Amino acid sequence: MSSSIEVLRVLMEGVKTTLSLLIISAIFAYCIALVAGLGRIARVRVIRYVANVYVEFFRGTSLVVQLFWIYYALPVLSQMIPFIPTLNLSSFWAGVIAISLNYGAYASETVRSSILSVGKGQHEAAIALNMTRFQRMRYVILPQAIRMMLPDFGNNLIQMLKSTSLASLIGLADITYVGMIFRNTHIDLGMTVFAMMLVLYFLLAIPLIWLTRWAERVASRGVVSE
Template structure:
């Protein structure tokens, strides 16, 4: 196979799975990240404690080990997940822990004067968070959220180890049958770069759009 035939094969066979995995995992990570980030600021010690344990466990252990545990160990307890579901759960939980810290630090970066002004306007705590804090905090979070999204996308290559037929799995499969190692993994690098580039530029564009007229 020549180089471009390899590129076409990998795109046809693996890109769909990689993109779907990235989107689903990102949704899980964002939902969990915002929930845990807000929970860490809860007035209730139990809620803060649960959020703290979740974040520390998933930030303090390897994503690869988490992936293996969810896919290979959970069935021993009667819970069997498909490769795609296990991958989404593992990546979502792992990056959700990192996103939670981005959310927490973003909220804490909102100037104290904004909170004092919202209190003076007699807004409830929920209204302050929804109308004043989160809109400003989200803009502060964007650069780090973008970085986390790119890292999440690149981490999807690990799912080939649980036989999910993503880009990396297809590249390994092709390499085993053709031994065109240099061409195959160069093509794989190129495809990952091409897929990651719009994510990077898209987050930069969103950041510029949201900050227009604010500074």
């Protein structure tokens, strides 16, 4: 029992870091997703092109490799480019940037498809009311589309929680990192460490699972029909 308490005490030191990484990454990821999703349906070809390149690049490459590039390669590249300050990102902010950009790319497809799913009748009704394009998007299209985005956003949040463990590869002291360090110095407690890490991640995921189910209930109420 005393060994389990010791393992739990060590792992709890990484819980705060994991939660901080998750919350900040999620905020940035969903903001990026909204901008990129709107960019992919923009009328201006250049904006669509830039948004598509961003989405396909970050969806088509590994999050682990993105983490390594942002944490290890960017500081080196910044030193090689004149008139640009050297980038020395901490492991925490490197993790935030990589996870935000990666999941923002995936979530942007949810934004795009949800907006396009709003019936044409809604667009026509807004036009009949003499609304501008911005007003139509803000007051008519987005409120309906957001309800359809909620379930996928909830699932992305759960996936994001699990992906935070990858930040341990660049030295971030999250649950996985502190657990592995403790396990390496206490080989006899290896099974206990892994079991408690599993339980901790599951306990952190439970509120997100409830949130996702709530979002599904909200979305199931439907949007205004044509």
